[in-house]
Amino acid sequence: MSVLRLVLGDQLDREISALDGIDEAADTVLMAEVADEATYVRHHKQKIAFVFAAMRHFAGELEDAGLAVRYQRLDDRKRATSLKDAVRAALNATGASSVIVTEPGEWRLLRDMEGWEKELGVSVEIREDTRFFCSRAAFERHAEGRKTLRMEYFYREMRKRTGLLMDGDEPVGGSWNFDAENRKPLPADIAVPDLPASKPDEITQEVLDLVAERFADHFGDLDGFAWPVTRRSALIALDRFVTERLPDFGDYQDAMAAGAPFLFHAALSPLINAGLLRPMEVCERAEQAYRDGHAPLNAVEGFIRQILGWREFIRGVYWLKGPDYGRENALDATRDLPWFYWSGETDMACLADVVDVTRRHAYAHHIQRLMVAGNFALLAGVDPRQVQEWFLVVYADAYEWVELPNVHGMALFADGGVFASKPYAASGSYIDRMSDYCSGCRYDVRKRDGEDACPFNYLYWDFVARNSKHLRSNRRMAMIYKSLERMDGDKVQAMRASAKRFLDRLET
Ligand code: FAD
Ligand code: DLZ
Ligand code: SF4
Numbered sequence: 001m002s003v004l005r006l007v008l009g010d011q012l013d014r015e016i017s018a019l020d021g022i023d024e025a026a027d028t029v030l031m032a033e034v035a036d037e038a039t040y041v042r043h044h045k046q047k048i049a050f051v052f053a054a055m056r057h058f059a060g061e062l063e064d065a066g067l068a069v070r071y072q073r074l075d076d077r078k079r080a081t082s083l084k085d086a087v088r089a090a091l092n093a094t095g096a097s098s099v100i101v102t103e104p105g106e107w108r109l110l111r112d113m114e115g116w117e118k119e120l121g122v123s124v125e126i127r128e129d130t131r132f133f134c135s136r137a138a139f140e141r142h143a144e145g146r147k148t149l150r151m152e153y154f155y156r157e158m159r160k161r162t163g164l165l166m167d168g169d170e171p172v173g174g175s176w177n178f179d180a181e182n183r184k185p186l187p188a189d190i191a192v193p194d195l196p197a198s199k200p201d202e203i204t205q206e207v208l209d210l211v212a213e214r215f216a217d218h219f220g221d222l223d224g225f226a227w228p229v230t231r232r233s234a235l236i237a238l239d240r241f242v243t244e245r246l247p248d249f250g251d252y253q254d255a256m257a258a259g260a261p262f263l264f265h266a267a268l269s270p271l272i273n274a275g276l277l278r279p280m281e282v283c284e285r286a287e288q289a290y291r292d293g294h295a296p297l298n299a300v301e302g303f304i305r306q307i308l309g310w311r312e313f314i315r316g317v318y319w320l321k322g323p324d325y326g327r328e329n330a331l332d333a334t335r336d337l338p339w340f341y342w343s344g345e346t347d348m349a350c351l352a353d354v355v356d357v358t359r360r361h362a363y364a365h366h367i368q369r370l371m372v373a374g375n376f377a378l379l380a381g382v383d384p385r386q387v388q389e390w391f392l393v394v395y396a397d398a399y400e401w402v403e404l405p406n407v408h409g410m411a412l413f414a415d416g417g418v419f420a421s422k423p424y425a426a427s428g429s430y431i432d433r434m435s436d437y438c439s440g441c442r443y444d445v446r447k448r449d450g451e452d453a454c455p456f457n458y459l460y461w462d463f464v465a466r467n468s469k470h471l472r473s474n475r476r477m478a479m480i481y482k483s484l485e486r487m488d489g490d491k492v493q494a495m496r497a498s499a500k501r502f503l504d505r506l507e508t
Contacts, residue, residue: 002026004096006087008109009037009051010399011102012058012231013275014065017127018102024066028094031059032072032086034079040108041389044220046227046362047270047396049211053204053229054274060203061231070094075210084112088120098123105129105273105401107323132312133158133279139316149317149419152177155309164283164304165290172290177305178250178298185434186255186263193244195262196237197226204229219342219393221360227270227396234268234276241266242285242295250299254367256435258349261357265365266303269397272311279307306366311402317409317419318401326388326408330416331423331470337377337386338506348455349441350431351376362396367434369395374411375426379459380503381466384414422476425463428454449494455502461492462499 005018005027019029033055038048052074059071070090072079080086087099103126104110110126117124128135134142142157143149156176159165165172200208204225212222228234248264255263271277283304290300318325340346344355354372358364364373369391377387384407391407392398409415413423428445432438438445438454447453448461464471464484471477484492 001098002028002094002096004087004090004094004099005029006083006099006101007031007058008083008102008104009033009055010105010274011129012054013131013278014061015130015278016102016275017130018100020127022067024068027068028090028096029059029062029067029069030072030087030090031055031069032080032083033074034072034081034083034086035074036082038074038215041393042218043215043392043398044358044362044394044396045211045215045218045222046220046225047398048215048218049204049207049222049225050227050229050270050362050396051274052211053200053207054276056203056207057230074214083109084116084119087116091120091122096122098125100125100127102127102129105399108400111323131275131278132315133162133308134312134316136316136319139312139320142316143320148417148421149313150421151309151313151419154313154316155305158308158312162280162283162308164308165287165301173297173301178301179305181298182250182253182302183434184251184255186252186257186436188436190248190252192257192260192263193240195226195267196228196233196240198228198233200225219359220362224360227362228276231276234271237271238268238277238282238285241268242289246286246289246299246303247295248299250296250302253302254434256350256365256368256372256431256437258353258436258440259357261361261364261368263365267363270362272307273397273399273402279311283307313419314405315401317405321405321415321418325415326384326404328408328415329384330414331378331381331412331467333378333381333383333412333414335380335382335503336507337382337390338380341373341390347442348376349443350435350437350456353437358394362394364395369406370411370424371426371430371434374407375424376456376459378412378423378425379456379463380506381463384408384412387412416470417474422474423471425460426456427460428456431456448491449498451498453498458495458498459502461487461495465492465496 005022007018007029033052059069062069072086080089099122113126142154208222208225228237245264252264272279286300286303289295290297344352346352350372354364354368388404388407392403409418410420413420432445443454444452445454448457464480472481
């Protein structure tokens with residue numbers, strides 16, 4: 001009896017559980033470019049191009065390894081528009097009597113797949129996604145009985161469980177976390193290495209042409225598309241990162257510079273999320289760089305914490321909180337997403353730059369996402385659903401399992417603090433300290449009210465005052481509410497009036 005093995009666009013790993021135990025003589029691997037997945041949100045053009053190009057290369061590698069692959073291209077003449085219809089057509093064509101798939105990374109698709117058995121009339125086995133360090137069940141066990149979830153405790157458990165950066169039972173260097181060393185602004189004269197660049201091969205160029213034609217009205221540029229789309233080129237990107245940028249990753253992890261989104265970051269998240277790189281091999285390479293004396297501990301620990309800690313923790317929260325997690329709106333935020341999130345047309349130099357690099361690369365680094373794009377939406381009280389959609393659309397690494405908790409919980413505090421102990425709200429002085437944005441901005445970061453004051457300043461205090469009923473009882477906000485109370489009443493009023501004027505203008 002032959003089996004249809006469905007591999008999704010973000011499951012491009014030869015060891016994906018859907019391929020476990022494959023009968024090479026009888027089974028067929030199905031991969032399908034489908035309109036539904038390309039348009040359920042209007043993904044950035046580079047994200048679609050990255051996924052399709054990586055899918056086509058992966059299908060070729062499976063064929064070279066002797067597997068039978070049925071591949072549907074988006075522009076095939078007779079094509080299915082949904083994954084379910086692609087499976088149906090493949091069942092008819094191959095005579096397979098059952099389907100095996102690895103669980104998808106979104107509730108939306110998991111719910112759909114759970115109905116396939118009935119709708120298609122064959123057995124459908126949905127296997128666990130074993131690419132993660134922590135299974136969904138293990139995370140549930142970790143969360144059981146805890147009132148609050150904190151990444152730091154989870155991370156320590158994961159260090160012990162995997163042995164990464166451990167000397168026996170103790171953390172290497174005697175401390176679990178070296179974050180205090182990782183908040184330096186970028187020196188003006190520092191040289192930042194370029195990312196590896198490769199010319200698109202014929203397969204990728206064909207995809208770029210297809211995306212340019214079919215998704216012309218989606219956000220984002222295709223020029224300069226430079227994402228690795230094969231395992232081989234992903235391994236080269238990993239190697240270049242570890243050799244050239246990891247040593248400075250820690251020091252400048254939170255720094256921002258106009259026009260330079262990558263700095264010393266890995267730019268590996270699309271590759272890891274799509275299956276081209278495995279989290280363990282990435283962490284092991286980083287640890288080896290420390291043990292070889294090539295990269296300092298604050299860099300390597302900081303980097304491993306992002307993958308072993310944050311990435312796993314965020315995924316755990318997504319599945320733990322269920323499909324309605326993103327619907328909460330703890331701070332009653334209802335404003336529409338400002339149009340400049342798409343156009344980049346704003347006088348705020350920091351936001352204009354983040355939108356610009358996002359359009360050009362489908363990438364911005366963590367602090368740009370959190371402390372500029374996310375922070376502004378938080379302070380302005382933008383509807384969480386609209387912010388979630390923006391983040392899911394614009395980044396090449398965005399899948400709901402990782403995007404949603406980062407946006408909803410971390411950036412917007414819209415879940416009321418499931419894992420963040422307080423909102424990541426900040427005024428312009430944080431952005432000024434960590435970037436070179438403010439020197440090129442028409443607003444004055446030192447001013448707190450008035451036409452030329454930095455909007456982040458008055459919006460920050462307006463946010464604090466406006467959300468007093470939600471946040472005043474939060475112990476970690478006590479100092480901030482004390483400062484607000486001590487402030488001159490006229491000053492507070494002037495800031496709130498500036499905030500109102502600015503926000504009213506946003507709406508028009
Ligand atoms: P580096 O800074 O070099 O970090 C190394 C790796 O750590 C990343 O490749 C990634 O795999 C992992 N990582 C770091 N931080 C996180 C985190 N908070 N959650 C999960 N993994 C993390 N990441 C996504 O992969 N997809 C998203 O859709 C996404 N949306 C985000 C939205 C917001 C509002 C915020 C604040 C963060 C979001 N992140 C998301 C997390 C993080 O910003 C990106 O993983 C990171 O910027 C990717 O770039 P990099 O590979 O250069 O990462
Ligand atoms: C992101 C994406 C896109 C753009 N297109 C496809 C596709 O055509 N076929 C496919 O199998 N997967 C695609 N993906 C990835 C899926 O959207 C992803 O598997 C789900 O969102 C679950 O994580
Ligand atoms: Fe952003 Fe304010 Fe600085 Fe302008 S002054 S770049 S708006 S933080």
